[in-house]
Structure formats: C-alpha cells, structure tokens
Amino acid sequence: MQQIKQEVLDILLQLKGSGKFASIHSDDFVFPGLVVEGIGETAFPINPLQANALIQAGHKAPFGKGKATIYDDNVRSAWEIDASKLSFNNPQWTKFIDKAIGKIKTDLGLEDYTVAAHLYKLLVYQKGDFFLPHKDTEKEKGMFGTMIVGLPSQYTGGELVIQFEGVTEVADFTQNPNPYSINYAAFYADCDHEVKPLTSGYRVCLVYNLVQEKAAKKISLQSLQSHVATLSKILTKHQSKQDAQPSIVLLGHQYTPENFSYESLKLNDRVRAEALLQAAKEAGYYAKLCLVTSYLSGTPAYDGYDDDDDENAEMEEVYDESLTIEHWADDEHPALSNVSFAEADLITSFPIDEGEPIVKESTGYMGNYGPDLMHWYHFGAVMIWSHQLNAKLLPSQYTGTQLNWIEHFNRTSSISEEEKVVVDHILTAALTNPKTSYYQKDPTNYNAVADWLINGNKTTFLLNLLPERLHLFFEKIDTESWIKLFKFLSRENGTILFEKLTKALTLSVLEKLLDVLQVMMEDKTLKPLATVQIQKLPKYFKLVYDEYDHRVNAPAFTNLFWTAKHASSTAEWTNEILETLIQKPNRTYIHGTIAPQLLSVKEPSELTHKLLLFCQEYLQQRANNEPQPPASWSRPMPDNFGSHKYQWQILKDFLESPTEQNFDFRKNQTERKELEYAIKSSVVDLKTETIKKGSPHTLRITKTQAAYHRQMNDWNEDVALLEKLKDSKQ
Template sequence: MRNFGSDLLDCLNLIKGNGSFVTTHSSPFVFPGLSVLGQGEIAYPINELQANALIQAAEKASFGKGSQTIIDETVRRAWEIDAENLLFNGQQWDQFLQKALNTIKPQLGIEDLEVEARLYKMLVYEKGDFFLSHRDTEKEKGMFGTLIIGLPSKHRGGELLVRFDGEEQCVNLAEEAGNYRIPYVAFYADCEHEIKPMKEGYRVCLVYNLIQKKSEKAIRLEPLGEHVSKLATILKAGVGNRSFSPGIVLLGHQYTPENFSQNQLKLNDRTRATALIRAAAEAGYYAKMCLVTSQLSGIPAYDGYGWDETPDDNVEMGEVYDGIVTIEHWLEEGPPPLRSIEVDEDELLTTFKLNEGDPVEKENTGYMGNYGPDLMHWYHYGAIVFWSKEYQEEMLLKEDIPNQLEWLGYYNTKRRHLSGKETAICESILKSVLNKQGTALKAQYHVIADWVTGSRDETTFKTLGYPLLKRYFQQIQPDYWVKLVATYPSKHFDLLFKQIGQQGNVSHLHHLLEILIELTNMSNSNNLLASQMEALPEYFSNAAQRQEKPLVNGTALTILFNIEKLLPQQKEWVDRMVALLCENNERKYINEVLVPVVLNPEFGTSFSKALLSFTKKNLQYRVDNKPQPPANWSRPVPKKQKNLRIWKLLESFLESPVEQVFDFRKNKQERTEMEDAIAGVTVDLRTETIRKGSPYTLRLFKTEDAYDKQIREWYEDVVLLEQVKKMVN
C-alpha cells in the first residue's frame, strides 16, 4: 500500500494542467441592445419572423480549408453575419461579457491571465443546418479559443460536440435559450467540434474569438494521455490487492458542499482528478469524486480572562477532544458511490497533513452557564475514491437496498457494454433484494423492471423477474410495466396481475388500473386487457371482503370508466361492479368520489349510467329527509375511551333537555384537561374562560353546530341532486 500510494501520488504531482478543454454556463437574460445593419435592434426571444429577417441579411456560412475559405453545404450549412454588421448599444452587454469571461477563465485554467473576447460573427442555424467535425483556425494573433453565446430562441437539435484527448462533451444550448436565459460555452481552439443537425426552430448565437492580450507564453491545452497511461499502469499493478480497495486520494484544496463540482475544482485539482478518473476506467476500477470531511470538536484556546458570552466562530481552537473523518457529499457525475465506505485517516493518500490552516466551516456554541463553549471545525477536502472492479460485488452486497438499486440503474444505462462479471453482479443484486423483507424508502425499484426488460430472457424473467415484480408491484410505475408487457408474453402478466388482484389490496388494485389504462395504447395487449377486465369484479369483491373502504377514489373510478368505455363489458359484469361500488353509501364517498365522475358527460356507457342512477337515488333519499333542528337542549355524550372522568362529569349536563350552560371552576390544569377533552371529539359544546375570581371559571355552552352542519350538507345535496337529474334526463 505504501509503495503503491507513493507511486500514485508522485505521478499525480507531475500533472500541472491548465483546466478543462470546454466549459459551459448560463446567465439570466440581459438585453444585449444588439442591432443588425439593415434590420434594426433585435427583440427577444427571436421568433420565426425575426430569424428569417436575419437570414435575409446573412450570407451562407463558409469554413477554412488550408489557405482557402470555401462554401460547401455537404460540410457546413448555416448562415452568418460578420461582426462589422453588428452593433451593441449601451454598456449592459459589455458588463455581461466581462462577467462571462470571469466565469470561464478559472474553468479553462487561465484565471491569472489577461484575455479578451472579440466578436467574430453571428450564426443562424435553421432546420437541417449542421457543421461537420472541425477545428477552429487561428483567426487573429493570440487566439487560443472560442466563446459561443446563445441568444434566446426556441429550437431543438443543433447540439455542440467538443472533443479533445479522447474525451467528448455534448453541449445543448436549446433548453436555456428556450427559457429566456443566455447560455454560453467556451473551448480551446485545439478541440475538434461539430454542430449536430437542427431539428426544429432557429439557433441564433454570437461567436467570439478568445484572445490572449499579453504574449509571454502562448496558452495551450496540454493533453493528459501520457499521464493517464502512467497512472493506469500503477493502478493495474495493484488489481487484486485488497489492501487498497477502496483507495482515497485527497486533492489539494478544500471546497464547500455547495460549490463542489468538477467544473469548480481549483488549479491543478481539475486536471489531476480528470486524469485519475480516466486512468481508473482504463485500469479496471470505478472512481468517484467526493468530499472527505474532517470534523474536529474542541474548546477555544483559553486566554486567561474567561470565555466571552458572545460566540465567536473565529477564535482559535485549543484542546481537541474529538475528531472524525467521513465522506458526506458525493458528486452525481459518474458511477454511483458505495455509501457505506468508512474512512481510515491513516490510509488516506495525500501529500499534506489534515486539519492544517483554516477550516471551511466553523461553529461556536457560546458560553453555557458553568460550561465553556464548544468549538467545531469542518475541513472539506476534494477527493477521488477508487476501487477495483474485482471486489465490486463483495463490497456492493454489503450496501443497503437503495444503494444496490442505484448501481443496478447505472448498469442498466451501460447494458450493451457490461462485462460478464458486471452482469453477474446485477443478478446478485436482484437476488439480494429478493431476499430482503419489506420495502426501503427512497429505493428506485423501477430499475428492476428496466433490468428484466433489457434481459429479454424468459428464464431470467421466471426465476428473478417474476417474484421481484410481484413483490414490488406497486413500487414500479405503469410505464415500466408497459415496456415489460411489450417484451414478454402476456400470459406471464395475466397470471401475475391475477395473483395481485386476488390479494384484495385496494391500493394495488388502483395501481393495476393505472397499468391497464396505459396498456390500452398497445395494439398487442387486447387479450391481456380483456382477461383482466373480466377478473376485476373478483378483485374488488376480495377487497370488499377485507372491508377496505372506499374501493375506489376519483382517479381510480375515472380510469375504470375510461377502460370500460374502450372495452365495453356485458350486463353481468356491470351489475357485479355496480353492486360492489354501491355497497358504500357514505355521504363523503357518494358526493366526493362518485358524483364528480358520473357527472362527466364523456362517460355514457351502461356502467356509468348505472352508477349515475344509484347516486340519484341516494341523493334523493337524503334530500327527502331534511334534517330537523333539535327538539330541546339534550345532546349525546361522545362515545370515547379517553377522558372518561370528564364525560362522566358532563353526562347529566349534556343529557339535560333544559340546561344550556355549565360552569367549571377549577385550577388551570383541570380546566386545560376539560378543554382538551372537548377539542378531541365532535360535540355541540363551545368553551369560554371567565377570568374573574380565583381560580378562573371554564364556562361551557351548548350549541347547534351538529344541526348547522347537517343543514349545510343538505343544501349541498339539493344542488348535486339537480345536477344529477339533468344528466339522467
């Protein structure tokens, strides 16, 4: 481990890179104040009419070939307007341009150099336009790169592909440009790049040459290939050695979790991280960027005068009484992490000592009576974690289900390029998940369906897919079920869905309905749909026997109506379903679930009409039996198991037909107990505290709240009945 670590660090320290070969950002919209000769000032977003006007003022885009400038629409098809025909009014655009330069310079590794952006052309790409792979020629002295700024315009396609040293990045300006923002991308002139064909709309952008103002040493992008090869050789020599799997290399700087990203890495950190990640992939490792956090807890240095009661985060830490090193923040880019990795400080690969200098975060609890303040320091170091693929399965199976499924989802995206070992790991994950009980929060179970779909193997489906899909039926969204049904024989799903339906779980039935409505869009699912529709009465009957209420909600009933409209059922089916759905005659169910759906004029089948008839009868019965006001002041005693002493005390008062007020003069604790008991039930009582004497008096008043609620509901029923009658007629 010692020699391996030293060799790796020595190799990394030789890398003195100058940043990324490409960087992309976006900014909130500012008015450029841009005018085009002969067209006037441009308005935003640029629409079709204005784009066509720009094209009228433009020329066919050319490109350089050797010493010639030629036009060849098999190589490049676009429109261009020279800088001399473009004019900016005001200072807003100059300020924006300077901010953009200040943003991209650190990303390109040239923050200490003086550069400027000089406008070269405006480019307009319409549907079908493109530019094949090429390198930008040096158009003026000191040019080292290109800056492209997208102007707000809705479009699709026209992605920019930038390549250097075996790497490629795809930059799509469409989303930001279509949302009234200003996207921009900068890259070195050494990079090959191309514009993919436009699919829709107009891509309008300004192209600037990036110029080095002082020519002491020309800005060049150094290839990392040689360093990557050396690092990969060191890593390959260590494959099979458990002692450094995983290994953790600390980069040279600290970062806050908020500003930690590959684009935000400082100085040499970026190129070293890039080289190590590339070398790891070449050598048969996984590699992942993270923050290694060292947390120190201690007390401030004592100055002999005592501690100030006002906390000061910047005081020096004296005695350290606790310290822990962990990984608390992983970057999203790249493969998933192994989230349970524990950090051994002694095993970290680093050229510097931890916890020296200023921490990124500090906290002082302040003086606490007889206790002095606690001081906490957090050091967040950028790091690369790498581990051998040889031990991936062993380590991964120690992780929890959410992390295992993260990896399964990652492997799904690499399906065509998986090794036999990685395929076996996926099957091990599935077996591990199958052997676990219950469901895990935040676990992405749909990746199981993705894997089974991608396998296209009935043996895999039967042995692993079927039991997993059955167990996690409700955790897998309908669109993933559609892909499965499109891949495997429908007989498998007919059996699986029937087993699910026979369980009589209402939430599972609702999920099944969501799947079935999606399947109506598949031409080859008719037999499966017909079989499942035929079985629905049995499913709902099973749920009714379990006394699950309600059997449907508004969404489920709407889906059911839509399916039955597409696949009309026989009278026997309709009668059974109506009988099941009408067993529940509770007002809330009738008014809030059935009525809103049956009033939809889109549904005119015998099924919906039968439920409409039921709701009419139910509403008519309630309207015919208008609530009557209480005959006297007697009120029912709540049937509650809690606070029996309170309700025993109030029993005679509540049952009295003449008493309306009850005074309860007790201490605050007993009055609060009485108020809590009343607040916890539905009862025609209100309370008021009489703040005279000692103790105060809690006065109880009988009300007609129950009747008031009943009469309000009755008037609502009258309105609904009229609406239902109109539908019936």
Template sequence: MANNSSNDAEERRQSSMMPVDDLEDDLEVQDIIEDSDELSEGEDLADDIENALGNDFDFEGSFYYAKTHPGAPNPCLHVQGIGSVGLPLSEVEAKRLISQAAQAPFGKGDQTVVDTSVRNTWEIEPELVSFENPEWTGWLESTVLKTVWNSLGVAPYTSKPRCELYKLLVYERGSHTQKAGGMFATVIVVLPSAFEGGQIRVSHSGSSHTIDIASTSATETSVLAWYTDVIHEVLPITSGYRLALSYNLIHTSREMPRPSLPDMGDAISQLRRVFQKWSQGKYPTLSTPYLSYVLNHEYNEISLSTGAAALQGVDAHKVGHLIPIAEELGFVLAFGKLDYHVSGTPAYSYGGRRGRWSRYDDYEDDSGDEDAPMEDIIDSYYTLKGLVDINGNTLVRGSPGQGLRFDSGSLIPEDPFDGESPDRKDYEGYMGNHYFQWGPTIDHWYFRTVLILYRRKDEIKVMFTLGGGTSWALERLKTSRDPPSEEDKLVVQELVRTLSTVPSISHQAAVIALFEYAVKWKDADLWSKVIVRAGTVRGTNSSIMVEKVLAGLGVFPFDSVKSGIEAELKVASSLPDRLDILDKVTQRVHDDQPAKEWIQKKRSACIEAYDSASVADVPVLIQIAQSNGLSVLDESIMPKLLKKTKTYHFWISLAKSLHENKQKLTTSTSTTAPSPPTSVNLLIAKCLKAAGSQWHEAPTKFYSYSWCYNPYPEEEAGKAKIERVIEVIQLCLKTGIMGPCNALLVEVLRDNKDVPMKFKTLYTPLLSELKKLLRKEKKPLSHPPFGDVVRGLVLLYVRQVLGSKPSEASMASIRKVGCGCVYCNNLDVFIVGPATKIEYREAQIRRTHIEKRIASIPDLVTFTTVKYGSPHTLVITKREAAAQATQWKSKLREAKSFVAELGHGEDMEALMGPQGYLEVQRALGLAPETAAPTQQAPAQQAEPSTSRRTVRPGMLKACGITLAGMKRPHDAR
C-alpha cells in the same frame, strides 16, 4: 485574491474547453499503452491513484490560456504602406492588409518553406506595424505579465519579462496553421474581426483542448497563449477574416531557468497504467463502484455547472490529463460538492469552563465558544451534492436541500480533512432547565469538491449508489423499453440485488415495480427472482402487492406464482387478509383443479395456524364456523386461544357473535351435519368462561412520560374489574347460559385478603352495579345465583368490616381530658373521634402541657417525642381497644347504610334467610343477642321458591363464611 478567482472562472467560461481525440501524430500515446498481458495485479487502487496524481501533477498552471477581454482598448493599428486599420476589421481592410502581406512560411528540416497546404496564413513583419493608442502597450503588458503569466503557472520573475511583437497575422477563408512550434511562450491577441470557424486545438502530454472564440470575434478582443512546446493546430476559417497580433513572451530573469512545462511523460504513463489495470479488473473489488478524489479548490454549484471549465490550477492540470485517458479506457469523470459534518463536545477547560454540570442560567452567554477545540466526536457524516459530468450536465438530482448518499470509504486521500481547519463552526450552549440539562455541542463543517471516478460499465451501479438507490432506479425505469434495453436490465439487476439486503420501506415499491416489469416484459426469470424476495418485504400497501403477484397468473404458469402467493400469505398480518388472498386466487384459477386443491390446503393450514385472538377476526371465525362447521372452531381454533392471556375482549366479542348468529350456525352450509343449538351454547359457555377467568386482569395505566408506568391505583383497578364482571354476567343473562356466571362469582368471592379494602374498591361498587343490572333485566336481587352472592357479602361485611361491638367497658372508658385551651380541644376531638394518631409539632412548653393531660389516660393512648427538626414533634397513638371503641359508631353507621342499599324489612329477611337476617340485625344492634330466627311456614319450605332460599354452602364457602357456629373473626368469646 477573490478578483483573480473570479477572473480565472470567467477565463475558463470563455475558453469553452472541449475534450477532443489525441492528434494523430502524438506517438507518445501509443508508446505507453501496455498490452493486458504485461499488467500486473494491483494491491490498492486508491493508493495507486493518489500516488499517480501526486507530485508530478503539482504544476499550478495550464499549458494554454484563452480569454475574451471586453474592456480591451482599440490599439489604433497602423500599417506602413496602408495607414490606419479600422476595427472591427472589414473585408476591404482585410484585402488591403493581404495585399501588403506575405504568405507565412514554416520550418521543414533545415529549410524554411512556403506550403499553403500546411500553413495558409498571411503575415506582416513587426517593423511595419505600430500602435497610435498610447494605452495599448500598458494594457497589453498588464494583461500578459499578470493574467497570462499567472495562468501559465510561471514562477514569479525577478526582472520584468518582455513581450515582443512577432507578426501581424491575417487569416482568410480556408486559412489554417498546422502543428507549429513556438518560443518560450506565444501570445496571440485576436483583434475585433468577424469570422466563423478557425478553432485552435492545443495539446500537450496526451491532453488536448479546443479553443473557440468565433462567437464574440466581431466586437471583442481575445488573448490566447501557450508554451512553445505545446502542439497547436489552427482549423480553417469558414467565413470572414481573423486579424491577430502574434507576440513572443521573453523570459529575462537570468538567475532563474527559462520557464517550461513539466515533463509529464512518466506521470501520464503511470496514471494510464493504473486506469488500465482498473479497467481490466486487476485490483481487488472496491467497496463502492466509484472513487472520489478530493480536489484542491472548493467550487460552488454555479461554477460546477460549467463542468471542467470551472477548475483552477492544479485541479485543472490533473483533470486536463485525466480526461483523454478516461475517454480512451472507458471511464467517466464527474464532479460533486462534498460536505463533511462533525458534531461533538468542546473541551470544557477552554474559555474558563470549569465543569459539565452547573446551573442552566450560568450559560446564557456562549458567544465566542465556536472557537473551542472539539474534544469528543459524537457523530459525523458525509453528503454529496450537485453531481455533474465534465460538461456541467446534472447526473443525479437529490432532494432540495439534501445531499446524496455517500460512502467515505471511496475517498482519496483516506482522511482528507485530518489536520484541516473547518470551513464553518457552530456552537450550542447548555440546554435544558434546572432539573435536566445537557452539555454544550460544537459542529464543524468542511466543504470540498470531489472528482468522481468510475468505469463506464459501472455507471448504473454508481448512479444507483449515489442517486438514492431504489428511488433513482424506479424513476429511471419509467423510461424503459419493451423489450428492455441492456441498460434497463442493469437497472433491474441492481434493484433485485438490493432486495437481498436488509428490508426497508422502499423495498415494497421496488417489488411492486419489478412485478409489473416482469409481467410487461413476460420475463419469467425476473419474476422468479422477485418472487423469492417478496416475502421479506413489509409495508402498508399489502393489497397492492397482492394484486401485482396475482397479475402473474395470467402470464406465468400457476406453479411459478405459488411461491409468491405463499410469501404474501406469510406477510399478511391477519387471518382475514390471508383468506382474502386465497379467495382472489380462487377467482382467477377458474377450472384448474390442481390449483384449487392447493388453495384448499392453504386455507386449512391458515385456519389451523390461527392464534391471534383478535377482535377484528371474529367475523371471519363466524364465517369459518358457518362454512366448515362448529367443530373447526371448537377443535382446531379455540384450544390454542384458551391458553393465551389478555384475550378478554376477544372472548366477549366471539360470545356475542355466536349468540347473534346462532340461527345461521344451526343451518350451516358446510358439508357436515348442521350444528344443534346446544353445540352453539357450548361454545358460548366456553367463551364466557374464558372471559370471566380474566376479570381480574386490570389494564396498565401509562403516565405522560413514556419511560414511566405503573399499574392502576387500587380503586381504578377495581372499576375495571367490576366492568368486566358485570359484562360477563349481562351476557350470561342474555344468553341464558348461567354456568360461567356461577364460576365467575365464586372466583370474585374467593380471595378475601384485606377485606375492608376489598369492600371499598370492589365488593360495594360491584353490588351497586349488580343491583342496577338486575333492575334493568327485571329480576330480583335474590335471583340465583346472585342471592347467594349478596347473602355471602353481607355476612362477610358485618363480620370482618363492622366486626364485633366493643365491650361496654371499652366504650365507657373513652373520655376527654382537655383543659379547654385550643391545643386541648384538638386533643379531645382526637380522643373521641375515629382517628388513630395525632402529631403536635410545637414548642416544648406546649408539648409538656399536652403530655400532662394525656398522662391520665394511659389506658387509651401512648406517646413519644420525635427529636428531629425544631421544634420537636409529639406523636400520640390510640391503643387498639380505644381505636375500636372510637371507630365503632362510624363503622356502624356505614354498615347500616351498606345493608339499607340492598333492602329493608321483609325484603332483606327474604334475601338473607332467617338465620342470616338475625345475624345481621344483631350486628347492627337492631335485635337482641337472645332473639331467635323467624320460623318459615311448612308450605313455604316445600315450595321451590327463589324468594326464601336456603343459603348455598358452596357460594358462602368461597367467602370463608359458615353459618354453623356463627363464627366471627373478631368475637373474643
């Protein structure tokens, strides 16, 4: 079978088929052409084409055969009266043969006449011809009875057909034969004889082909054959001589009808009618500008490079009749390789599989599972490759290894692979690991060749659709003319139409190119169409797009370009980009006053609409303030931004820039009065206050898995908050604007829930960083307002973190009860230590031993047994009073360390004030409860010194602290 396919392909390659015009006397063509007035409206074009190419076109053969046989033996031709004839045929031998030959007659009515204007051929009767090579007859019979018989599509014979020599023919220069009929089939064996010209035209039922074997005639033997009712015409020999043996192929199987070509008249008439209706728009508009007819055979890309010559059997028969109809009615035929890929899940019951979920290792061996039937389809798609015309010329080049876009809605039949077996199968087993795994998949591939049909007037649409759309069109326009051709305009029309669809990455390239062509061709209409759609385009080359829009300013009126500029302003992602566009426009309008006024309005509108609060925009905002005055920033821009959240970095950046550019801003180039420094300070204060209000907005931490996120742990969040507080304080100190600092510190001290944790995560590290900052700025810790903050936090610490000292009785009640064994030693360490709970997961005998020891200290601990697991667990928990007593020493040690970090002796007393210092000393056990606060000298009280300040009630109130009454949350008295 593979051998026959190879021979068929070679046979068609040698035949060099070319479509030609219908013969002048083929009157059937005219008989079946309908006037457009007679054509009815069509309903379904795809169905009509499928029906028209249906059963009547199922003929497997061809009405002619043509092939060169390089391995053919030399027949050792012998002609009576001449003798042996040498091959390749020489001119001398040809003239000798002609001397013994007669002019070939032809039938005219009931007479046989000789007329060289109709048939100019020499012939020698078969009885005068013989072959001295015994292999000739065997080769001829095997060639004719196998290759020719099969190619002509004749049904298998029951008795051996006969191949009878009819004539030996000699064609000289000018020799030709016009429109002669044959018998059941005529076989012509052209022996090696050098000639040029002499092409043979064969036609049947409106299909016509030209056979040309001159190029190999000098050295090769060629075999031609056609049915008797095939019209053929031998064109004149232009030089040399052609020597041919003419045979009649005789059918001898009596029980079977004589082979003949099917009557294609009605089928071709129906086919032509469908294409006429399509041509004249009698069918509803298709979803695609083309239809794709699936051929019976699959042809590889190498075969398709020869075009229609590669087709076999029914495919060749159908296309052979379609070509002349398509050419006459303005249609184009093309071929392409269609791949259909289906991905899905295999039937789990197949091959012994028992379920979807199992251990991954159980599925290592998946061999053979590609034969499993597909149960559920996950995905499917079509691709088209290697699109060529009927002569094998490439129409559209796709990317290497990739197919062209293809719409399955164009297929005829609608479901060509339904019920078909896939040409290739792949199976992929279970994937994943022990924790995550997904089931096996199976992939099916189907490979076919399709015949693409479309109207020639739709060619641009088809190439645009199949060839990659925008990329194809842009490549095609590189060869456009100026002024553009009609075809150029059609390509542009398709590009413009595409821009109205959902925007894609390629749209920007299309808009840029169309702007260029509109300017190049000075096409105002095209410019207007592109301008309307430019605003829908998003891309990375915005600067290029702007330049293309602005290029129109030198070609088209400003009013024509305005809409494009507005579109670019909408697309521009930032205020700097929008103002840059307007600056470039300003540079090009020169003295156009209306244009300048329009630009100024747009500039004002862009500033009014600003609400991004991006750090990158700060330099532009400073420029705006310098050129338009601080009032624009204060009244038009900042009010909206103050309502936004997560803008901390913006406000910090703006505050810094305002401070750094204070001198420029106070000597503004705006038409309004220069801004006084106090106005700049007011804006800086607003920025710092806005930044300070967001000190608590800790960033979100993302884990390695993109779908999983959580806030920072408390300690990490505390670090982020501290960094913001310190940064705002630093800027306040730098600018000398302390109001925002005061407000921030009050906010920091306001929320005192879970005070011990607050000190661990926020207050203690904040005081450490604040101390470093003030040291760097060469300011004491008591510098206002920080002295109040430190005082408040120290008092808050000793009252709610350290708390009141347990009573002496509670302290004295802490006692060891162990016997000295290892388990009791652990128990004693627990009793006197700061831990509040201990667990013993031990055997019952050991648990009982511990229970006996703690039975004597019910005032210190409670216990219970968790009867889960083996052995059970004894859980011992300290009572609250005992816990406070055992934790006091460590808490006191930590408190002393906390206070020592802030200062010692007189420095601490100066920071805390007499009453606050005394409270701290008492709490730390450094002063008796009866001690009185140190009295300040009258002179010192009169001084407005910052070293010994009265504590600010407002700042301490934020901490929930009051000195009056010495209130302590843990004071039981």
C-alpha cells in the same frame, strides 16, 4: 497499502496548474492605437477597405518545416505584416496585454513563472484563407507558446482549433456578439492547431510569442498521458487485491457542496482530478469526483458567558465526529449513497481536520447550557473502485442509488458478472431502503427494472419472483414500461404473470391493473390477453373490497368507466361490478370520489348509468331527512372518556340539564386546564373561555349547536350534489 498511497501522491505532486493546454478569453475593448508602416493608425472595427490595405502592405504568410521556410497555398493561405512595421500609440495597450498574460498564466498553470508576450506578426485572413494543422516552432529563446489576439472585424468561419493528447479546444472569436470586444487565445507550442477556412469577411489578428523571461525550470507542456499510465498501474495493483477498499484521493482544496463541480476545481486540483479519472478509465475502473466531508462538533475553547454566538472560537473538545461522502459531481456514472471508510483509508498528504473548516456554526447559549460548535471540512476528492468492489457495495446502497445503477447498467455493456448477480439479488430481496442523503437526488426510477428484465431476457427470473416482490414492481413501474414487458413476454407467460399478480390481490395492485389493462386494450397484440383479465375484474373487485375497507381511487374509476364502455362488458359483468361498488355505501367516498368521476364521464355506459342511479337514491334518502335543531339544551356525554372520567363526572348534570346553557368552573389553573383539555379532546357541543376576574379565574363552559350545524352543512351538500347528478346528461 502505505507504499501504494505514497506512489500515488508522488505522481500527483508532479502535476501543477489547472491542467489546461489552452487559454481562451474575451475582454472589454481597449483602443490599441495600432500603427502600420505605410498606412497609419488603424480604426476599429476594421472594415473591408482597411483589411485590403493591410493585405497590400503585407506579404503571403509562409510556414516552417524544419529549418526551411515554405510558401504553399495548399497548406497555408493568409497574409502577414512583420512586427517591425507595427507600433502602438496607446500606452493602455501594454496594460491590456499584461492583464491578459495574468489570466493566461493562471489557466496554463504558470503562476510561479515570469512570462512575457513578444509581438511577432499581424495576420490577415480573407474569404477562403486557412492554415492546416501544425505545431509552432520556437522562434526565439525561451519561447514556449503562442498568443493570438483577435482585433474587432466582421467575418465568419476562421475558428482556431487547438488539440493536445486527443482533447480539443475551439477558439471561435465570432461567437462573441459584441463587435468591440477583444478576444484572445493562448496555447503551448507543443499543441497541434489549425485555422478553419474563412467563409466571409476578414479575420485580423496579432500574434505574440509567449516567452519565459527569468531563468527557472524550463516551461513545457506536461504530457498528462505519461502520468495517467503510471497511475493506472498503481491503481490496478491496489484494486486487484482481494480485500481492496475504494481508493479515495483527496485533491487539496475545500469546496461548498452547492458550488462543487469539475469546472469549479481550483489550481492543481483540476489536473490531478483529470489524471486520476483518466487513469481509472484506462484501468477499467469506476471513478467519480466527490466531496469527502469531515464533520466535528464540540465545545469552544473559552469559559464564561458570552451573549454573542462565537462561531470563530477554537474547538477545545470534540464529542462527535463523522467522515462521509455526501456529494458527488455529475458524470457518466451514478453516485453511491453509502460508502464506509476511515481517515486511515484516505490517500492524502495532509491531515483532514487541520486548518480552517469551510463551514462553521455555533448554536449559541441555550439557557444554562453553553454553545456547541460545528465544523465542516469539504475536501474535493476522487474515489476509484473496481467492478468487483462495486458488486460488494451495491447491496448496502439506498433504493434510489440501486435503481440508478440498474439504469446505468441498461445503457452500457461494461458490467461484470459479479454485478449482474448482485442486481438479480437486489431485485429479488433488496430495494427496501428508500432513504437518501441530504445532497443526493432520489429519482427512484423503477422503470429501469423493466428494462433490465427485457435486456437480460429474464422471463424465468420474472415469473419466479415472490408475489409481494411482483406487487412492488407492478405498482412502482410505469404503465408504459409494463406494456413493453407484456410485449416481451409470450401470451402464455403473460397469463402466468397475471395469475401470480392477482393471487393475493391488493387495493393498489387493482388500481394499477385497471390502468395497465386500458392501455393493453388499445394495442392489437395485447388486446386478447387484456380481454381475459377484464372478464375477471368483477372477481378481482370483490376480493379486494371484501379484504380492504379502503376503496379504489378516482383515476381507477376513470379507467374502469373506460373499460366498461370499450371492452364489450356483459350485463352480468356490469351487475357484478356494481354490486361490489355499492356495498357499504360511504357518504364521504360518494362525495369525494364516485360522484365527481360520474359527473366528468364523457362516454356513458350501463355501469355509469346504474351507478349514477344508486348515488341519486342514496342522496335522495339523506335529502328526505333534513336535520332538526335540538329540542332542548341537554347534550349527550362523549362515547369515550379516556383518562378524563373524573372531569366528565363534573359536567354530567350540566350536560343532562335541558335548560342550563352555561357552567362556571372556578378552580385553580391545574384543574381548569384538565377540564378544558378533556373538552377539547372530545367531540362534544361545548366551547370554553377563561374569565380572568377574581382569584382563582373561572372557566366558563357554554353549550353549542355544533353537531346540528355540521349535520345541516352535510345535508346542504347532499342536496346540492343530488341536483348536480340529476342534471347530468347520462
């Protein structure tokens, strides 16, 4: 294992820079003071008259083939002016070029080299001009690349397309809406590049040779593919082992989770990450960019009391630490939520807990306790693992992660037999850990389960699931996906599935069933199957209402009312449903669920009409019994004393008195608090206040008419709702 780690590190250490083969930028306009021999100083933006003058001063642009110089309008059509006829009056132009070189060096990974830009030519493209794909030849000693500087002018087309090892970058200078900006692009001479045909206007640009000035290792564009091929073989050697663990390779730099992405990778990290990702893909493995987080907490390395929170103090003693992957970059593969590893498992050339952490916190002093320090190291990394290892990891992942992977498998044919077996196991016995990490998104898309069953033609598997597992999927999978599933099943198998779903019916399954049946009724192919189940709804409602104290929710009533109107329900069906719905009438349920649904009905049915009459009768009975205020000040004792029997004995005579309204309890604070807590813990018509005169203070207890006011409030609501129901058009 140690040898494999070293082999990986040896390859990565050879990769330097950002990994880019092209650098494309746009900067604020600097007046070049460009002087063309025979024409004079050029104004900007360059207009058609000036462009034509430049063409007249130049000559047709050739191209090199070996040592030969060839003119062929079928390969290249453009005009050029040699550097010897060009000069610049503005000294700021040299500073602009130097600044551009600085950005280019960073992009191309050449910070350690001395690079200069030598003016080569001025090019003019007019409508129809182009340059077919080609490589630049070395025009002077030390030349390793080319820089193109676009001068402000109006044109369309003429995109500069640069390619290397199957990757394409496009420099389209027309995309910048500011006509006075200066766009430029640079690339290695080994890159194939072309200029697409100009469709209008004039494209005018300066061409510079990029030259290595000081003696050093020759600048050349590294062939990433050769390193990728070697890494792929090394990774295969590692992952093919029976007891293989994920290959977790640290890149070198730290990143905050909020700003971590492939685009944010620094310096050498990008090219190394790209090499690892490509090598894994070539080997047929999963690979994902992630943050390896090392967390340390402990005590600071100083003594004494300090009022300031010193998060910058050194940590003297570590008493808690962890090593995790909690953040993953977005790409084609889902993240994992639970990966166990130790520091010894990492492929890294440096200790993970040395140096400055990217995040530091201090709790500060807390009473008699000293501060705690917390350090977070967030290192960019690439994790690589095989399909076989993925099959071992999936059962221990959180539910959202497992569902994300099932969704991924539905979109790809790249799945191993081991992974297929594991997914079936997850559907049979897992999906029981809904926890997610701090950074992980949790879409919990159970619809992926339906697609998995359909794509795998898993009718038998579905019908063999245990009832509680069927209930879970029936509740979690969207109605639209269940419609797809029932269309996938034969009518006979659909009937069997309904029998299993309704064998041990739950309230939530009944609510979902009403929604599914309504949509099925609107589909000609599923309507016969749905009709059979709708006829059984009275039985289903009775089973659930006899078993559960809770009742179906408002959306379920909406679906039931639609079914009663559109599913040709009989009088017997209606009466059976109604009888179940009105058993054990509940005021809160009528106010909060049934009545609002009845008031929103747009297509009345016999069921809604009869249910409306029942609600009116129920509310009328309550309206006929207007609450009356208490005849005296006596109040009942609470039904349940709990642990406060002694306190209520103190209040017994006061509560029973028909005339006493106040009771003063002058005791020490502990006794007052216990009595006050007893009152607040019960539903009783008493309120309390503390009178802070004398010592000890007095707890004054006053009788109220709160119960009567609550009854009157309920009565007023009943009367108002009754009027609304009477005014409804049903």
